[in-house]
Amino acid sequence: MFRSLVAISTLLIATSAALPQTRNDPENYLRTMASKNTERTKEQFISRLFLMSPTGELTREMAETIDLRNDAEMRMRITAPILKNDLDGDGNVSREEINRVRMVLSGNERSQFETAVLKTDTDGDGKLSAAEIAATRKEAIDSTHRRNRRGDFLGTAFMVFDADGNGVVVVDEIIETIDRLAAEPPSPLRPAQLSEAESCKLPKPSPEARAVFVAGRGGRALSSVTVAGLDQVTTFATLDIEEGKEPLYIVANISGPMVLRVTGATGRVERFVGGGNKQGLGVIGLPAEVVDLTSMSECKFPVAYQADTSDWIKARALLVSALGKEVRMTGRNKLDQLKLPSGHRDKTEETQGINSGPIVHSGNRSYRLTNKGLVELKREENPIGLEAEMRRFYPDGVVEVSAEDIVATGKAEAYDVLPNQAGLIQLVKSGALSVLRDGAISIDKPIPRFPAGLNGAHSVKFVLRRDVPMPAGSPGHSMVLLEETGQCLGARC
Numbered sequence: 430m431f432r433s434l435v436a437i438s439t440l441l442i443a444t445s446a447a448l449p450q451t452r453n454d455p456e457n458y459l460r461t462m463a464s465k466n467t468e469r470t471k472e473q474f475i476s477r478l479f480l481m482s483p484t485g486e487l488t489r490e491m492a493e494t495i496d497l498r499n500d501a502e503m504r505m506r507i508t509a510p511i512l513k514n515d516l517d518g519d520g521n522v523s524r525e526e527i528n529r530v531r532m533v534l535s536g537n538e539r540s541q542f543e544t545a546v547l548k549t550d551t552d553g554d555g556k557l558s559a560a561e562i563a564a565t566r567k568e569a570i571d572s573t574h575r576r577n578r579r580g581d582f583l584g585t586a587f588m589v590f591d592a593d594g595n596g597v598v599v600v601d602e603i604i605e606t607i608d609r610l611a612a613e614p615p616s617p618l619r620p621a622q623l624s625e626a627e628s629c630k631l632p633k634p635s636p637e638a639r640a641v642f643v644a645g646r647g648g649r650a651l652s653s654v655t656v657a658g659l660d661q662v663t664t665f666a667t668l669d670i671e672e673g674k675e676p677l678y679i680v681a682n683i684s685g686p687m688v689l690r691v692t693g694a695t696g697r698v699e700r701f702v703g704g705g706n707k708q709g710l711g712v713i714g715l716p717a718e719v720v721d722l723t724s725m726s727e728c729k730f731p732v733a734y735q736a737d738t739s740d741w742i743k744a745r746a747l748l749v750s751a752l753g754k755e756v757r758m759t760g761r762n763k764l765d766q767l768k769l770p771s772g773h774r775d776k777t778e779e780t781q782g783i784n785s786g787p788i789v790h791s792g793n794r795s796y797r798l799t800n801k802g803l804v805e806l807k808r809e810e811n812p813i814g815l816e817a818e819m820r821r822f823y824p825d826g827v828v829e830v831s832a833e834d835i836v837a838t839g840k841a842e843a844y845d846v847l848p849n850q851a852g853l854i855q856l857v858k859s860g861a862l863s864v865l866r867d868g869a870i871s872i873d874k875p876i877p878r879f880p881a882g883l884n885g886a887h888s889v890k891f892v893l894r895r896d897v898p899m900p901a902g903s904p905g906h907s908m909v910l911l912e913e914t915g916q917c918l919g920a921r922c
Contacts, residue, residue: 455582455589456610463611470611474590474603477582489588489596496584500570507566511545511557522546522557532899539919543903547658553840555901629728631702631751632721634678638699640752641677641770642744643668644734644760646684650825651851655844655881656837657686657709660902662848662882665828666764669693671771678702679769680725680748680756683710684732688830688841691715693768704838711837713830720836734760765825814868815857819850822887827851845877846902849887852880865892869910878902888921 462470481487481495516526527546534542549557549565582589592602634640648664655663663686670677670691676699681689686709691698695714704710704722712720730747731740741758748756759772767774820826827847835841846852853870856862861874869890875898883889883905891909893899899909908919 455586459589459607460610460613463607467607467611471604471607474582474607475600477587478590478598478600478603481583481587485600487587487598489585489591492585492588494584499583503570504566507569508562510541511549511562511565514542520559520562522562524555527556528899528901531901539903543660547660550658551839553658553842629725629730629747629751631680631724631728632700634752634754635676635699638676638678639770640680640748640754640756642680642682642730642733642748642756642758642760643764643767643769643772644682644730644732644744645687645764646732646734646762647764648687648825649763649765649823651823651827651848652688652711653827653829653844653847654688654711654832654835654841655686655709656688656711656835656839656841658839659842659844659846659878660881661686661709663688663709663711664823665690665825665830667692667766669766669768670695670697671768673697673770677770678752680730680752681710682725682730682732682744683764684708686710687764688713688835690828690830709837709839711835711841713834713836715836717836722836722838732760733758734762815850815854815864818887819854822849823851844881846880849880849882853889856880872897872900876900879904879907881905883907 459470478487479485482491511522512520514522514526514530516529517523530542531539546557549561551561551564587598588596590598590603590606592605645666648666650665652663652665655661657663665688667690668679668681670693672694675697677697678699679701681701681703683689683703688711689703691701691712691714698715698719700719700721701712701715702721702724703712704725710722712722728747728751730744733740733744735741736758745756745758757770757772759767759769761767761774765774832841832843844852847855853862856876857864861872861876863871863873865871869892871892871894873894878901881902883903885906888904888906888908891904891907893909893911895913904919906919906921908917908921910917
């Protein structure tokens with residue numbers, strides 16, 4: 430049944446880690462491995478056979494059992510980090526338990542905890558139910574299966590070596606399969622490319638429609654409404670539809686949560702397809718029946734916002750394959766107002782109104798440059814440095830929108846505290862925060878939560894005053910100094 434016991438004992442020394450991951454087509458990947466080093470490939474997979482079955486015979490039932498055990502182990506790995514915060518052991522993580530755990534975490538551990546809470550709390554009620562935990566677990570397992578396609582050659586994936594189709598894999602079949610594959614030329618087209626094109630099932634546009642692809646890495650304004658939860662930053666941009674006779678089929682691929690307002694000749698829009706980033710997308714200004722935020726879930730279009738790049742070329746090819754017609758490509762790194770289908774940028778007065786535009790300082794007075802000239806800012810409208818910081822990242826400020834007007838992939842809800850520096854300005858104006866002489870932010874009164882997105886250049890130093898409770902949410906990369914104890918919490922302490 431196998432060549433020699435001496436050879437087998439030598440093979441068993443090899444570890445399973447020596448086997449690289451497969452791609453979507455196991456046979457083509459094996460063919461590539463075998464063409465490079467046929468004997469080494471045989472050794473690796475014979476070793477893997479004996480690791481799964483000490484007798485050297487792997488039945489399909491055994492392979493399925495291995496798959497089930499791997500799934501059980503995956504469920505445990507996914508669930509354990511969440512359920513270790515279930516302090517009373519009832520299978521749920523209550524709002525009180527979440528807040529208690531927040532008090533004892535800092536740095537990367539706190540960041541990982543907040544990420545887990547955000548992903549699991551799908552209904553946004555501030556607690557993690559047993560049903561939400563189970564759904565998160567299932568989604569993670571399904572995603573892993575789609576991505577790997579049993580790509581580690583464990584379990585049923587190993588049945589690719591069942592040459593005679595009798596439901597049992599033995600050593601001779603591994604040798605026979607690898608010899609056969611080594612003699613065949615590798616596929617000229619990588620399976621990953623085939624999979625991406627085949628897995629993207631978009632509704633077809635009408636024959637007379639013009640297909641337009643728009644991409645961006647975020648917006649130049651913040652949205653007053655989030656489509657990804659209160660602890661995520663949602664940006665805002667406008668797509669202005671130009672006058673014309675032909676219908677438009679728009680595909681939008683945005684990196685990060687965003688609200689897109691569609692204006693102009695909106696009657697031209699035959700269909701608006703978006704939501705591929707899975708982080709949250711909302712659309713305003715179009716009837717719900719023309720907005721499709723689900724069909725892109727299996728598409729893997731790159732966020733191709735820059736022409737003459739490999740991402741741009743790849744996105745165009747995948748779109749043409751999916752839609753069956755040529756596509757007008759357009760995009761920006763940061764979107765503000767983009768005209769479609771031309772792709773021209775349009776800065777109108779709307780985004781340069783009374784609540785936007787650069788700030789000019791003169792002595793102890795500050796002015797905002799608007800389309801109506803210089804307007805002096807009152808002191809409470811000018812928290813030191815925060816306005817300038819916000820405008821550095823979001824020149825168009827905060828755009829007020831209504832959650833009821835948004836068609837979204839998830840729940841659209843108004844921020845109780847705006848993201849990053851905009852939220853700090855909001856809380857300073859409310860009197861809950863104040864700015865200390867060294868630029869640190871003093872939390873003087875209870876606040877609903879830390880502003881979302883206080884990471885990297887947005888991070889600040891907080892001072893939590895005595896008897897003020899720790900806010901909900903995550904401070905991101907910011908540090909929090911406790912006045913009562915002098916203890917510093919956070920990744921940058």
